[in-house]
Amino acid sequence: MPKKQFRVVFKRERCKGCELCKAFCPKKLIEMDTQVNAKGYCPARMTDQSQCIGCQSCALVCPDGAIEIYEEE
Amino acid sequence: MKPVFQYTKGMTEVSTSYCPGCTHGVAHRLIMETLDEMGLLGKTIGVAPIGCSVVAHQFMNVDMCESAHGRAPAVASGIRRVHPDKVVFTYQGDGDLASIGMGEIMHAAARGEKFSTFFINNCIYGMTGGQMAPTTLIGQRSTTCVDGRTREQAGMPLKMCEILSTLDGPAYIERVALCDPANIRKAKKAVRRAFETQLSGKGFTFVEFLSICPTNWGLTPPKAMEWLKENMMPYYPLGVYREPEVQ
Amino acid sequence: MAEKVLMKGNEAFAEAVIRGGARYYFGYPITPQSEIPEFMSRELPKWGGKFLQAESELGAVNMAYGCGAAGGDGFISSSSPGIALMQEGMSFLCSAEVPLTMLNASRGGPGIGSIQPGQADYFQVTRGGGNGDYRIPVFAPASIQEAINILYDAPALANEWRNPVMVLVDGLMGQMMEPVLLPEPKEPLKSSDIPKAKPWAISGSEKGERSVVKSLRLQPEVLEQHVEKLFEKYDRMERELQRVECTDIEDAEVVFVAFGTMARLATEAMELLQSQGIRAGLIRPITLWPFPYGAFDALTDNTKVVISTELSMGQLIEDVKLGVRGRFPVKLIHRTGGMLPTSLEIVDKTKKILEEVR
Numbered sequence: 001m002p003k004k005q006f007r008v009v010f011k012r013e014r015c016k017g018c019e020l021c022k023a024f025c026p027k028k029l030i031e032m033d034t035q036v037n038a039k040g041y042c043p044a045r046m047t048d049q050s051q052c053i054g055c056q057s058c059a060l061v062c063p064d065g066a067i068e069i070y071e072e073e
Numbered sequence: 074m075k076p077v078f079q080y081t082k083g084m085t086e087v088s089t090s091y092c093p094g095c096t097h098g099v100a101h102r103l104i105m106e107t108l109d110e111m112g113l114l115g116k117t118i119g120v121a122p123i124g125c126s127v128v129a130h131q132f133m134n135v136d137m138c139e140s141a142h143g144r145a146p147a148v149a150s151g152i153r154r155v156h157p158d159k160v161v162f163t164y165q166g167d168g169d170l171a172s173i174g175m176g177e178i179m180h181a182a183a184r185g186e187k188f189s190t191f192f193i194n195n196c197i198y199g200m201t202g203g204q205m206a207p208t209t210l211i212g213q214r215s216t217t218c219v220d221g222r223t224r225e226q227a228g229m230p231l232k233m234c235e236i237l238s239t240l241d242g243p244a245y246i247e248r249v250a251l252c253d254p255a256n257i258r259k260a261k262k263a264v265r266r267a268f269e270t271q272l273s274g275k276g277f278t279f280v281e282f283l284s285i286c287p288t289n290w291g292l293t294p295p296k297a298m299e300w301l302k303e304n305m306m307p308y309y310p311l312g313v314y315r316e317p318e319v320q
Numbered sequence: 321m322a323e324k325v326l327m328k329g330n331e332a333f334a335e336a337v338i339r340g341g342a343r344y345y346f347g348y349p350i351t352p353q354s355e356i357p358e359f360m361s362r363e364l365p366k367w368g369g370k371f372l373q374a375e376s377e378l379g380a381v382n383m384a385y386g387c388g389a390a391g392g393d394g395f396i397s398s399s400s401p402g403i404a405l406m407q408e409g410m411s412f413l414c415s416a417e418v419p420l421t422m423l424n425a426s427r428g429g430p431g432i433g434s435i436q437p438g439q440a441d442y443f444q445v446t447r448g449g450g451n452g453d454y455r456i457p458v459f460a461p462a463s464i465q466e467a468i469n470i471l472y473d474a475p476a477l478a479n480e481w482r483n484p485v486m487v488l489v490d491g492l493m494g495q496m497m498e499p500v501l502l503p504e505p506k507e508p509l510k511s512s513d514i515p516k517a518k519p520w521a522i523s524g525s526e527k528g529e530r531s532v533v534k535s536l537r538l539q540p541e542v543l544e545q546h547v548e549k550l551f552e553k554y555d556r557m558e559r560e561l562q563r564v565e566c567t568d569i570e571d572a573e574v575v576f577v578a579f580g581t582m583a584r585l586a587t588e589a590m591e592l593l594q595s596q597g598i599r600a601g602l603i604r605p606i607t608l609w610p611f612p613y614g615a616f617d618a619l620t621d622n623t624k625v626v627i628s629t630e631l632s633m634g635q636l637i638e639d640v641k642l643g644v645r646g647r648f649p650v651k652l653i654h655r656t657g658g659m660l661p662t663s664l665e666i667v668d669k670t671k672k673i674l675e676e677v678r
Contacts, residue, residue: 007074018094018287023295024254041093057254059078063098064089070074115526118390130532136522138389138416138533141408144382147374151386151394152522154344154370155511159524177382180375 005072006054008046014066017041021058021067027051030058083109085134090125094294096251096284097126100193103257104162105133107264117160118152120145122174124166125200126193133164143174146181149188160268161188168198171207171231178237185242185276189267192233192279195286196305203289207231210304215289230308234281238314244276246314250283252301256311270317278317283309323502329464330355330425330494332502333397333487334363336471337421339505342395343369346383348376350402351435352491353425357397368508377402381409388418389533391514391521393475397423399491400441401432404449410484411450414550415535417520419478421471422456422486425494428658436658437490437581442635445488446609453547455554457481457561458608460488460579464498466606472503479518481557488608490631492581492660557610564612565604568594571622572601574670575648577640578629579605581660586629588663593670600670608639616643625677627651627670631660649677 008029015037021044022030029051032042044066046052052069059067083105091097108114114135121129123142130137140148145163153161170178170192178190197215198204205215205222208230212221222230234248245267249260260282267278283305285297292300327335334345334356345364347357361371374380380396387394398406403424413420426441428434443449445458457477461467470487478485509517515527522531537543567590569575574593578586583604593600599622603615619626626648628637634652641650653669655661661669 006077014088016093018294020094020294020298023298039088054077055254056078060254060257061099063091063095063102065080065084065098065102067078068076068080069078071077073075116524118522118524120386127536130534134525134530136525136531138386138522139412139536140385141382141412144378144385144409147379147382148386148389150372150379151344151346151383151388151392152390153386154372154383155387155390155392155514156523157511176375177379180379 004054005050006052007049007070007072008052008058009068009070010044010046011066012037012043013039014064015041015043016064017043018063019044020061020063024057024061026055026057027053081106081109083114083134085132087131089132090128092288094285094287094297096282097193099251099257100191100282100284101129101132103261103264104191107261107268108135108160111265111268113160113268117162118156120149120152120163122163122165122169124169126164126166129164143169143172144177145169145174146177146186146190150181150184150186153186153188160271163188163190165190165192166199167194167196167206167208171233182237182277182279183240183242185244187271187274187276189271189278189280192281193284194233194281194309195284197286197289199286199289210308232309234279234314237279242277243279243315245270245278245317248281248283248309248311248314250301250306250311251285252283252298266317275317324499325502326497326499327464328355328495328497329467329489331359332464332468332500333423333471333489334359335502336468337395337474338364338367338369339503340472341475341506341508342393342421343367343508344387344392344394345369345371346374346380346387346394346396348374348380348398348402350399352427352494353397353399353423355494356423377405378408381406384420385409385413385418388413388420389416389522391509391518391523393419393479393509395421397425399425400427400429400438400444403441403444407450410456411452411454412535413484414454414456415452416533417482418533419482420484421474421478422484423471424486424488426488426490428656434658435491437492437631437660438656438658439490439580439582439631440633440635440656441488442608442630442632445486446611454550455557455609456484456486457557457610458486458488459606460608461606462580462583462604464493464496465500467493468500468502481553483553488580490581561607562610562612562614563606564615565606566615566618567602569601569603569618570620571599573599573622573624574674575601575603575619575623575626576629577603577605577626577636579608579636582629582631585661585663585666589666589670592663592667598674611639611643613643619648623648625649625651625673627653627673629653629666632656
């Protein structure tokens with residue numbers, strides 16, 4: 001069975017840069033952008049989508065509905 | 074691409090007004106996701122409190138009203154009389170519910186009112202800028218106890234699940250924590266159980282969410298999560314305080 | 321068909337508001353109106369309505385706010401100190417434009433005061449009491465029949481204006497019995513009809529549009545706009561809701577102004593004076609807000625003095641002075657603390673005042 005591929009989509013403008021997703025990603029795949037969004041926060045982004053295991057930890061702790069996760073078909 | 078996790082349509086598109094990392098956003102989402110999954114969004118009436126979440130109606134995509142400080146359980150009792158077939162809930166913080174609204178919550182619970190109360194306990198008054206709450210822990214600093222709360226000066230913090238579980242009215246009481254992905258999953262199960270118990274007509278249901286207030290605690294959100302686990306959980310033990318089946 | 325029956329005030333008030341369509345009652349016991357919650361607990365379920373005894377007056381008014389916000393036609397009653405607690409809710413009800421019928425059986429104050437009839441709630445009910453810019457129409461009937469007629473219309477009036485409506489009585493009116501005509505019961509609003517009848521009410525968003533009932537407006541420009549909109553409504557109320565009864569005022573040299581129980585005593589005093597050849601008249605405001613200031617324009621140069629006759633230390637007199645606009649001297653005859661003057665006492669005091677002003 002081939003390894004499942006996931007795609008984590010960050011809604012850059014919804015993110016408030018709280019870093020909870022980054023703290024709870026078991027694979028440490030999330031980093032904060034150095035460029036601010038329109039709200040003035042440094043939003044979260046993925047470093048390496050291919051390593052994502054689809055555990056949803058980031059989306060579960062996100063208070064701002066800034067994260068969506070898809071499975072590649 | 075197959076969606077694995079999407080933002081629920083139970084929440085409006087409006088970005089919340091809460092501070093970065095505030096778990097109001099998580100609690101909102103869990104309640105609305107559950108209503109969405111149960112197909113109840115159109116049949117639900119919510120009551121917002123006074124506090125940061127006075128504006129919850131901007132984000133929760135159901136019919137809602139505001140209530141005066143602490144009075145949400147009385148307001149919900151009135152709504153319930155008019156709409157016995159709808160799903161009704163209140164969403165209240167610790168100052169609102171456990172201080173000024175103590176009379177209303179106790180009597181609504183004692184009457185076994187058929188609505189659900191979601192109680193956000195973050196041990197502080199958030200909206201007014203970090204004053205001591207009825208739930209502020211001994212030793213915890215706030216703007217009205219800058220050297221930390223003392224038993225001598227302010228008495229002991231209130232444990233609402235324990236207090237309410239002395240009453241015969243409630244059908245279901247559980248305390249959960251919004252401090253990590255595993256506990257957030259458990260919290261969602263509690264929300265679902267509250268609504269299911271409400272629908273079964275067994276009586277009052279109450280879910281307490283141990284929550285963080287990074288801004289007024291003066292901690293980063295990840296550090297605040299740790300502080301919750303280390304300080305709140307020992308004083309406010311998680312678990313079911315009233316099982317619906319036992320009724 | 322309307323029925324003629326002998327009824328005690330408090331029970332008649334409750335019966336009238338049920339017949340007027342109210343189906344939800346929230347209350348907390350307080351003398352001298354506790355017979356209203358007692359009657360409601362017994363009778364309302366027979367009409368398909370719901371009675372809920374609240375944990376406090378704060379609870380009661382907020383239950384009523386929830387009921388009204390959800391589209392129900394609610395009723396609450398209390399007495400002076402209880403009404404003071406309910407002011408929190410009144411401010412919210414007005415801002416959120418939630419209809420409600422309220423009754424205040426006012427008693428002697430301040431503080432816990434006495435349980436005897438008093439009118440020292442005049443400022444409390446006409447000047448707000450809660451926070452912010454708002455207005456509540458206040459009706460002050462002087463007989464049980466008049467109270468019935470007003471309470472029968474009150475739920476519809478509250479709905480028409482999307483505003484609370486208050487009826488001010490006192491313990492004397494609550495306790496006395498009078499033969500009254502009970503009007504034909506109105507068809508109440510069913511819960512299932514609320515989404516159509518009151519689309520603004522919170523009844524579940526499956527009706528179409530999502531409803532939000534609120535009073536918070538953090539942006540000052542938005543709040544100012546909202547309050548100005550409310551005041552357009554209050555201005556219309558001032559024009560359309562004023563009610564007053566004037567007796568023999570055209571040629572009167574002394575004109576009493578009195579409402580409620582005191583108007584009954586002032587009427588007797590007026591008749592006694594007339595029988596003694598003194599031309600006396602009476603202006604009886606039936607609405608205390610909006611106050612019928614225009615009624616004073618009908619006073620002629622025959623008038624020597626206008627006397628505010630009240631069961632308080634001089635509260636009504638402020639509106640009397642606004643109505644008189646300096647045209648005549650304005651004097652006060654009053655008792656307070658739950659004391660009532662006799663009509664002879666009013667006559668004697670009036671004669672002394674007439675000697676002073678002649």
